[in-house]
Amino acid sequence: MQPKEDELLSSWIIRLAHAHGYKVQTMCSMLLGSDAAIWNRDVDQLAPIEDLQRLSTISGASIERIEKTTLRSLEGDLFEKHTPHGICRWIVPIGVFHRSRRRPGLMFCPQCLKEDPEPYFRRTWRLAFATICAKHGCYLLDTCPNCNSPLAPHRSDMQSRTVFPKTGLNVCCWKCGFDYRKTIEQPHFLEELHVRFQEKLEHALNVGYVEWANSPNMHSLVFFEGLRALIAGLTSRQTRNRLKRSTNISIAELSNFPENGFEFANLPSRRELFCILAKVTERWPKSFVDLIHECDLRYADLKGDSHRRPFWYEDVIHLEASAKRISTSDTEFNSISNAVRARNVKFSAFKAKQLFDRKLHWQPVTSVSDETYDELLISIDHEIARTLDSKxxxxxxxxxxxxAVGRVLKLTQNDLACLTIDKVHQLVSNTETADFYNNAKTPAQARAWVEWYWQNIRHQLEPNDAVMQVFTSVQRKKGIKRTTVGARFRRAVNANLLDRMNTEYKAWIK
Structure with missing residues (x-):
């Protein structure tokens, strides 16, 4: 007898016993030994491998197939390391005390049980994110609708010493005998976002990857670890207080959220939590970023206690909720600054926010990369190509x-103002053939550029004969001033829309 798709180990053991006309405890004692008190613990978490091997022998099911019915088989997909004793991440505890269960750690969907040709309990129904049935669009339940007792299917055949089960799983309450399939569903309004989110979670777990955060194949473990960090951030006391400002979400069920983990939260609270998650992750990261800004959520609260936050979550909260906020990228920054200028408005982060409702946490670049160096020189080349006047x-x-010479040779504004051709030869002993297909990157290339400029361009600025400086002013006919070097640098940066670059020349040579 084979386990069914996504069947829980305890459910399969019960069906196996009943299919052979045995009570659960009787069969387990016969096969595993009278001292094998498997129902005095969470068998779905703690079943020893030797017990699974015995079950494989008598049932004909492979050990690999039986292992998949256990909760530890989710290791590597849902959680990094299974914790057999104590609380395991994402698994709702059942609070075993002898053979009884003190906590409602197993859920069920009445419609699923009703439609099953042979009813069984799903492994997914032990997971903290399982709060609704996406297939039937209804709430999951975790207690008997009649007497409110936690589910304990293994005890359902203990009511009579003389009546033995004949087939299948007894889906009745062990305490009052109520048939879970006869549950009369109360009408509930399930938001479509919540249903889609539940489907995404189950799909990610089943296939092992998910399309998420610009990644077409993000590993499910990375995805769920990020969700867990997001949950820790949203349920922190400080964040819950700030979420009261939101006009889009309600946090009524989160007011007394347990601090020892959301696995300990009751089912209505977890359902509300994942409904909120569905909203803030629907258009990731925009929906969450909007919530951060609306409620002024803080990085210190959102990061939780963990030091290991996946990149897709850490990047967003560091960018949008950190005190040291920076823009998302140079590309986005430059795109918005260009659009601001297109409206004949002087660029500023404040103007960008006014026009586009997008916070640019503007932090100018304090040191210039080689990529930005190339970008500025190429931009000047474009200016040169558009200019008709020879001077x-x-x-x-x-x-x-x-x-270029200032950058490569690390020359200050004053050094450039005073630079002579002899000084260049003192600083750089060798030279190369001037190459303008690539920007100068070495001292020898910089010297070649200066010598070419000295021979071909400098005279066009008409300097006085006695002037020995390499770089001269077209108006004064003398060497360029130190302050003019800085002013021309700022002009080049601003003219070419490199707003994120520091317009102070000293950043150029850092």
Whole structure:
């Protein structure tokens, strides 16, 4: 007799016993020994491998198939490490005391049990995220609708010493005998978002990956670890107080959320929690970012106690809720700044927020990367190509050579203002053939650029004969001033819309 799809080990053992006309405890004593008190513990979590091997021998089911009915088989997909003793992440505890269960740790869907040709309990119904049935659009239940007792299917055949089960699983309450399939469902309104989210969670667990956070195949473990971190952040006391400001979500059921883990929360609270998660993750990360801004949620509260937060969650809270907020990317920043300028408005983070309702946590780059260096010089090349006046072109070429030489040779504004061709030869002993297909990156290339400029461009700016400085002013006919170097650098940065780059020249040579 084979386990059914997603069947729980305890459910399969009960069906196995009843199919052979035995009570559960009788069969277990016969097969596993009279001292094998498997119902005095959470058998779905703690079943020893030797017990599974015996069950495999008498049932014909493979040990691999039986192992899949246990909760530890979720290791590596739902949680990183199974915890056989104590509380395991994502698994709702059943509170075993002798053979009784003090906590409602097993859930069920009346419609699923009613439709099953042979009813059985699902492994998914032991998981903390299982609060609704996505198939039937109804609430899951975790206690008897008649007497409110926690489910204990293994005790359902203990009511009579003389009556023995004949087939299948007895889906009746062990205490009052109520048939769970006859549960009259109260009408509930399930939000479509919640149903879709439940389907996503179950799909991620079943296939081992999920399309999430711009990743087409994110491993389910990374996905669930991030959700757990998100839950810890949303259920912290400080965050719950701030969530009261939200106009989109209700936190009524989260007011007394247990601090020892959401697995200990009652079913209505967990259902409310995952309904909230469905809303804040529907358009990840936008929906969550909107909630952060609306309620002014803080990084210190959202990060929880764990030091291991998956990148897809950590990136968002560090970016949007941290005191040291930065923009999402250079591409987005430049795109928005260009759009602001297109409206003939001087760019600022405040203006970006006014026009686009998008917070740019503007933090100028304090040191310039080689990529940004190339970007600025290429931008000046584009300016040169668009300029028809020969003298204006010469000024732009001067600026390009000056900024490149300053960057490569680490020259200050004053150094550039005083730079002579002899000084260049002192600083750099060798040279190369001038190459303008690639930007100068070495001292020898920088020297080659200066020598080319000295021979071909400098005279177009008409400096006085006595002037020895390499870089000269077209108006004064003398060496360029130190302050002019800084002003021309700021002009180049602003003209080419590199707003995130520090407009102070000193950042250029760091």
């Amino acid at each position: 204006d072109r010469a000024v732009l070429i001067r600026d390009k050579i000056m900024f």
